[in-house]
Amino acid sequence: MSDTRKQAERRGRWAETFAFLYLVAKGYRPVARRLKTPVGELDLVMRRGEILAVVEVKARPSLDLAAEAISPRQWQRLMRAVEWLTAGRPALARLAIRFDAVLVSGVSIRHVKDAWRP
Secondary structure, three states, rough: HHHHHHHHHHHHOOOOOHHHHHHOOOEEEEEEEEEEEEEEEEEEEEEEEEEEEEEEEEEOOOHHHHHHOHHHHHHHHHHHHHHHOOOOOOHHHEEEEEEEEEEEOEEEEEEOOOOOOO
């Protein structure tokens, strides 16, 4: 793995940890972190009340660039991964599913609730 790729991987892991701690502080409970499924990886799956928040985390030099980094194709992949996650898990399947984004730039963070709807 190149140094650039290693650095991007470290930045991504740091952003995911930052986002995780931020959401926990806002009252979300963790369901899964960095969950690899046969159809894609879910960065964070968090629960708050009757909402299952599927969270895509993006770290970029600016919050606007982070927002632009999430493609429609990526949201579709996340939707398939959530379908896989909830299949056979009635406790999760009965919750309202919401697709959120957490955008990170340095120590700035923005939680975008309901960032995408299927």
